[in-house]
Amino acid sequence: MARTATERTGPSGPTERATGIRRVTAKHILLAWLIVYFPWLPGRPLNTILPDVPFAWVVDANLAARYALIGFSLVILTGWVGQISLGHAAFVGIGAFTTGLLAREFDIPFPVSFPIVAVVSAGIAALLGIVALRVRGLxxxxxxxxxxxxxxxxxxSSAWFVGEGGATSIKNRVIGHPEGITKFDLSNKRVLYLVLLAVVAGAWYAAVNLRDSKTGRAFFAIRGSEMAAVSLGIDVIKYKLLAFAISGALAGIAGNLMMIDLRSVTPVLFQFNVSLFFLGIAVVGGVTSLGGAVAAGVLFAALTELFFRVDFLEGWLDIVTIGLLLGVILGYPGGLGAFGRAVVTRFRAFRASFADRFWANWPGAQTPPDDEASGSGESDEVDPAVVEEPNDGASPPRRRGLFRRRPARRSIDLAGRIEEIAEPAMKEMEALEEAVAESLNWRTMDLSEFQLPKRRSSRKPVLEAEGITVRFGGLLAVDDVSLAVREKEIVGLIGPNGAGKTTTFNAIAGMNEPTAGTVRLFGEDVTRVPVHVRAQMGMGRTFQLIQLFPQLTVFENLLVATHVANATGVFSHLVLTNKAILAEREARDRVNMVIDLLGLHDVAQRPVAGLPFGILRQVEIARAVVTESPLLMLDEPASGLDNAETDELAKLLYYLRGELGMSILLIEHDVRMVTSVTDYMYVVNRGQLLAEGVPADVQRNPDVIAAYLGEPEPAGASTPSPKPEPATR
Amino acid sequence: MGEFFSDIVVNVILTTPLIGAYTMFALGITFIYRASKVLNLAHGAMAMFPAYIAYQLTGSIGVVLAFVGALLFGGALGLAVERTVVRRLRQASPTAQTVGTAGVLGMLIAVAVRFWGTSPRRAPSIFPDGKFSVGNSLVTYTDLGLFFSALGLAVLFLAIFKYTDLGLAMRCAADNRRAAWLMGIDPDRTTAAAWIFAGMLAAFGGVLLAASTILHPYVLALQVLPAFVAALIGGLESETGAVGGSFIVGLTIGIVPLFGGIGEEVGAPQVALGLLAFVVMSVRGRRFSVAEASASTAL
Structure with a gap:
């Protein structure tokens, strides 16, 4: 496949969004006008049928707005970061009662209490988040x-917090009324609607910005794989607390507005079944979708109103909403968000196909459909296959009356189509692999073209581990292992299964702390430095079990790796400052560069799930390359790859070293791979360093042979090596 | 000082029914966690709902038969939750499973509220009506019956796990589903057995606790939260740990109100238990997440 076809196109949707460009049409303006003026729309024609409905609708809209805010709050925490909250009613309650407390004790009116409440509930949520740092999931x-x-x-139930009698009512002290700007009487539900609308719109805008930013990607990364997130320099603790704080702030704001709207609340409104109701909003909306949360908020508000109005439905609200939650999670996990997207795509497809059919049938109107239908109606049903023959090629099958629109022929058609679909899918997969393999010259170059004399270089060490010892209880897993990786060197660490390779690797990478020994990265002692800081310093890595973020595309996976290079903060993401946009463009450019470099164009826009294993391995390495870490650590990169894929991996490593000057440490048990790729190698066995040296020497080392083959060989005997040694010049 | 200690004794005796109920709930939670690697948030509702069933049936078929009926219903409910929600979400994610059990909790409560309302009711007891006084408090036979039947059931289930083929199979399947399957054990059946046992235990505890305290959809369903704390203290995988945890939790609830100042405030026991739970989870957190990770990779 030609490289030019997809070159530098980048992602279509996200880029436009991130750069803030969006076409505004008359349709949008009309919609916005309708939404803003909704409370003042003439209710007269409806009033004659349904008295008072417009005002009730305003009340419902206010309720829906609060539900939407709570939905956002849960979408961010549960959907994006993967932290389930079954206690969100408590945050809303804290927001509401704090508002009441501020008004009662300190005479602080609404617009002032709004930010205070947001900060207070964010703080309390972050406190809960500290607990959450230690526990996950269940x-x-x-x-x-x-x-x-x-x-x-x-x-x-404490009087100091909720006021006398377990309820607190806010004094009618709102800005402007009765003295001041009368328009801003917040006891007027219609005016309050505008306030709520503004808050929801602002929250939505900020949340969308957040989602498409560095922060949002960090959230998704934590949900996908915390280990991988840390290895890309993401401070998981910080971002989890941030998610809790944002979520708590949104829930608190909802509580604040609830108090302003209702004037008085009781603790019953925040019982734990209400938390489930709130969770229902997020789940029915599709858990990750903001638009879904708004839709679910509107739906749940409408249901609340309906079950309140209609007598015989009383008491069924919880049953129905929880039933919706269970139904969505069991039967349609995408929720309203996915439903909305599906409807939009269907509608577009329908519109397109309708137009097609309309124009296609335009000249076909000459043949009246009636005469054929009356004649061959019966034989049509007996043997549909025969009937299709004359139809074939001459003209497309026509409608033959209202009730015979779907003839039995359909099943035959379907079978034919299934074959047609299945075949290209397989071919496409193969073609994809070929295309990726041929799109860049490093892949087509011969392995020998990369070969350099194998020797220890005298350059500066990038990574030094000295006397690494790891003890698990009484078990000495690694005993005094020292190794070094120098600039532009490919160093291998091999050993039989259970030799302590992975433990050594993890101690160096920071996944577990060594009992003794020091690790120096670029000359600095990092033995006690957390993983994400090492990543920020320039240690990139891959995992034995591939740790990509499964819900994201290849491009997005790589984009997560721009985390460290992107210096913008959360607040600039929330309001989408110029700086944030520029940083975002830069990040995308950088990812495109790596995609060019490694020739991953053909898979860039694909979701990671379902790609061939060898390509996933390359994507994982590409992700480490995007971080621009000078040191790349590979944990058994060849596991799960066949020989051809392993050779390709070897070429990739040479290319990275030659083209980008990276230093590489890999652990492997595939001897062939290590001896052919590395400049220098270390062998561990039973937790101890058995041998080190250039591959040719190590391969002849009798101890190493003994460790791998199990028997000591008499010295001097010719040793059968697993493959012809690479030429050393 | 002596008065303080007699207060402690009285309070401890008063918490015996709670300890009994928590033991039964925590055992059930542990069974389910071992079998399905799910923290069953619906457990409280699985205790509350059979209590209402017993309450409803007592009028027509008598206390004892109603009790038996509630037990059977509890077992069936456990099986139904496993089949309809937990098993179907196994492929999805632990998040989905947790939300699923939370959904069942909400659904059962909503149904109970719809049909029986939220006013507290007095539930009938299978134990005789008498009571005797300890200090200046009254202990009913139901309280004692709850405590001792819980202990008896705990011993019974420990024996089942230790000495029967079914118990061995259940332990195997809980440890390693795939290996058990290769050994000819149907892990689906052992899982179902665990849920049925847990459902019956929850029903047992729920009916008796309702008789000992009150029958109320929220109150009874939330009584399972201390049992969660107990199971967490016990390490979630150990039945004896669950029993021990229930004692710790019950005694905490009994003793905290005796301390002056903050201890006398409304909700102080809950705060104490909550803090206890947070501490336990923080200390054991790493272990839990490791266990979870290994569980997800093993399957």
């Missing part, structure tokens, strides 16, 4: 549930 869910339980049992 336990976090229990932690949030217990948190809500504590709030319900203690905080929401």
């Amino acid at each position: 336990y976090l869910a229990v932690a949030t549930l217990i948190f809500a339980w504590i709030c319900d049992a203690y905080l929401f």
Whole structure:
């Protein structure tokens, strides 16, 4: 496939969004006008049928807006970062009661209390987040549930917090009324609607910006694989706390507005079944989709209204909403977000095909459909295959009356189509692999073209490990292993299974702390430095079990790796400053550069899930390259690859070293791979360093042979090496 | 000082029914966690709902038969939750499974609220009605019956796990699903057995706890949270640990209100337990996440 076809196109959607360019049409303006003026739309014609409905609708819209805010809050925390919260009602309650407390005790009116409440609930959520740092998944869910339980049992029943009698009502002190700007009487639900609309719109805008930014990608990375996120320099602790704080702030804001709207709330409104109701909003919306959360907020508000209005439905609201939650999670995990996207694509396809059919049938109107239908109606049903023969080629099958629109022939058609679909899919997969293999010259070059004399260079060491010892309880897993990687060197660490390779590797990479010994990176002692800081210093790595982010495309996976280079902060992401846009463009350029360099154009826009294993390995390496780390550590890169793929990997490593000047440490048990690729190698066995040297020497070392073959060989005997030694000049 | 200690004794005796109920819940939570690697958030509802069933049936078929009926219903409910929600979400993700069990919790509570309302009710007991006084508090036979039947059931289940083929099979399948399957054990059946046992235990505890305290959809369903703490203290994988954890949790609830100042505030026991849970989770957090990771890679 020609490289020019997809060259430098980059992603279509996200780039446009990130650069803030979007066409505004009259349609959009009309829609915006309708949404803003919604409370003042003439209710008269409807009033004659349904009295008072427009005002109730405004109340519902306000409710929907609050639900949408809570939905955003859960989408960010649960959908993006993967931290389940079963106690969100508590955050909303904290927001509401804090608003009441501020008004009651300190005479602080609404617009002032708004940011205070946001900060307070963000802080409390971050406190809960500290617990969440230690626990994941199931336990976090229990932690949030217990948190809500504590709030319900203690905080929401304390008079100092919620006011007398377990309820608190906010004084009618809102800006401008009765003195001041009358238009801003917030006890007017219609005016409050505008406030809520502004808040929801602002939150939505900020959340979308966040999603498409460095911060959002860090969130997705944590959800996908914390290990990989850390290895790319993402401070998981910071971003988890940030997610909790943002989520808590949004929930608190919802509570704040709820208090302003209702004037008085009771603790019953924040019981734990309400948390489930809120979770239902996020889940029904599709957990990750902001638009879905808004849609679900509107749906749930409408349901609330419906079940409140209609007498015989009383008491069924929770059953229906929880039923929706269960139904979505069991049957349609994409929720309303996916539903909306599906409807839009269907509609577009339908519109396109409708236009096609319309124009196609335009001249076909000459043949009246009736005469054929009346004649051959019966034989049509008996043997549909025969009927199709004369139809073939002459004209497309026509409609033959209202009730015979779908003849039995359909099944035959379908079978034919299945074959047609299945065949190209396989071919496409093969073609894809070929295209990737041929798109850059390093792949087509011969391995020998890369070969250099193998010797220890005298350059500066990039990585030095001295006397690494790792002890698990009484077990001495690694005993006094020292190794070094120098600039532009490919160094191998091999050993039989269970020799302590991976433990050594993890100690160097920072995944577990060595019992003794020091690790120096670019001359600095990093033995006690957390993994993400090492990554920021310039240590890139890949994993034995590939740790890509499965829900993201190849391009997005690589984009996550621009994290360290991107110096912009969360606030610039939230409001999408110029700086953030520039940094985003730079990041995308850099990813495109790496894609060019490694020839990954053909897979760039594909989701990672479903790509061939060898390409996934290359993507993982590409991701490490995007970080621009001078040191690349590979954990068993050849595992799961066949010989051809292994050779290609070897070429890639040479290319990275030659073209980009990277230093590479790889651990492997594939002797052939290591001896052919590395300049210098270390052999460990039973936790101890057995031998080191250039591959040719190590291969002749009797200890090494003994460790691999199990028997000591008499010295001087010719040793059968697994493959002809690479020529050393 | 002596008065303080007699207060402690009285409070401890008063918490015996809670300890009994927590033991049964925590055992069930542990069974389910071992079998399905799921923290069953619906457990409280699986205790509450059978209690209402027993309450409803008592009028027509008598206390004892109603109790038996509630137990059977509890077992069936456990199986139904496993089949309809937990198993179907196994392929999805632990997140989906957790949300699924939370959904079941919400659904059962919503149904109970719809049909029986939120006003607390007095539930009938299978134990005789008498009571005797300890200090200046009253202990009913139901309280004692709850405590001792919980201990008896705990011993029974430990024996089943230790000495029967079914118990061995369940332990095998819990440790390594695939290996158990290769050895001719159907892990789906052992999982189902674990859920049925857990459901019946939850029903047992729920019916008796309702009789000992009150029958209320939220209160009863939330009584399972201390049992979660107990199971966490026990390490989630160990039945004896769950029993020990239940004692720690029950005693905490009994003793905390005796301390002046903050201890006397409403909700102080809950705060104490919550903090205890956070501490336990923080200390064991790493172990949990490691266990989770290994579980997800092993399957």
